[in-house]
Amino acid sequence: MEFGIAWLASVLFFVLPSWVANSSPVLLGGAWPIDWGKDFFDGRRIFGKGKTWLGLAAGISCGTLCAVLLAYFLPGTEFAVWGDDAQNYVIGGILLSCGAMAGDLAGSFFKRRLGQGEGSPSFVLDQLAFISIALLFAWQAHPAFLTWENAAALIAASYVAHRLANWWAHSAGLKKVPW
Ligand code: CTP
Ligand code: MG
Numbered sequence: 282m283e284f285g286i287a288w289l290a291s292v293l294f295f296v297l298p299s300w301v302a303n304s305s306p307v308l309l310g311g312a313w314p315i316d317w318g319k320d321f322f323d324g325r326r327i328f329g330k331g332k333t334w335l336g337l338a339a340g341i342s343c344g345t346l347c348a349v350l351l352a353y354f355l356p357g358t359e360f361a362v363w364g365d366d367a368q369n370y371v372i373g374g375i376l377l378s379c380g381a382m383a384g385d386l387a388g389s390f391f392k393r394r395l396g397q398g399e400g401s402p403s404f405v406l407d408q409l410a411f412i413s414i415a416l417l418f419a420w421q422a423h424p425a426f427l428t429w430e431n432a433a434a435l436i437a438a439s440y441v442a443h444r445l446a447n448w449w450a451h452s453a454g455l456k457k458v459p460w
Contacts, residue, residue: 284430294351295373295426296435299415302344302378303385304446307455309343310336315386321393328389329399340382341375348374369422376418384414402460412439 313334316327352370388410392403416435420427444460451459 292431292434293438294355295423295431296377296412296415296439297351298344298348298374299377299381299412299419300439300442300446301347302340302381302415303411303443304450305339305343306333306336307450309339323394325393325396326399327393328386329393331399332386332389337382337386340385341378344378344381345371345375348377373419373422376422377415380415380418381411383418384411387414400458402458407460408440408443409436412436412443 310333314328314330315332315334315337316329318330319327321327348371351374388403388406389399391410392401392406395403397403412435416427416432447456448459450456
C-alpha cells in the first residue's frame with residue numbers, strides 16, 4: 282500500500298461518517314436523556330445528562346446521510362462508488378455511525394463509573410472510545426480496508442480532528458469546555 286495523498290483521502294473519506302455521527306449531537310441533541318435520569322448501582326447516573334435520545338438519533342441519521350452523500354458524489358474512489366459497492370459503503374456508514382454512538386455511550390458509562398462528571402475531560406474515553414468501537418463495527422463490512430495500518434491512521438486522525446473540532450466548538454460558543 283502506498284501511503285500517498287490518494288491513500289490519505291481514502292482513509293479520511295472512509296472515517297468521515299463516524300466523525301459526523303460523533304459531532305452532530307452537540308448541535309442537534311440535548312433532549313430526552315437515554316438513561317431517563319436514572320442512577321446506576323453506585324448512585325451515579327448511568328450515562329449522564331449529556332447522552333440523549335435526540336443526540337443518538339441525530340448522530341446515526343447525520344452519519345448515515347454523510348455516507349450516502351459520499352457514495353453518491355464521489356464515484357471512483359475506493360469506497361464511494363455508486364452501485365453495489367456504494368450500497369456496501371452505506372452499510373459501512375451505518376455501522377460507523379452506530380459504532381461511534383455506541384462507543385461514545387460506553388465512554389460516558391465508564392466516565393460515570395470513575396466518578397467523572399458530565400463534560401469532564403478524559404483522554405481515552407472522550408477521544409478514543411467512539412472511534413475504536415466505530416472501527417470495530419465497520420470492520421464487519423470492510424475487513425479488507427481496515428488493516429492495522431489504516432486503523433491506526435484513522436485513530437490518530439480522529440484524535441487530532443476531535444481535539445480541533447472541540448476547540449473550535451468551544452471558541453464558537455457551542456460547547457462550554459474545549460474537549
Ligand atoms: N449529546 C447528546 N446526545 C448524545 C451525545 C451528545 O445530546 N448521545 C450532546 C449533549 O448536549 C452533550 C454534547 O452533545 O452535552 C456534547 O457531547 P459529549 O462531549 O459527548 O458529552 P459531555 O456533555 O461531555 O458528557 P460526557 O462527560 O458524558 O462525555
Ligand atoms: Mg465531553
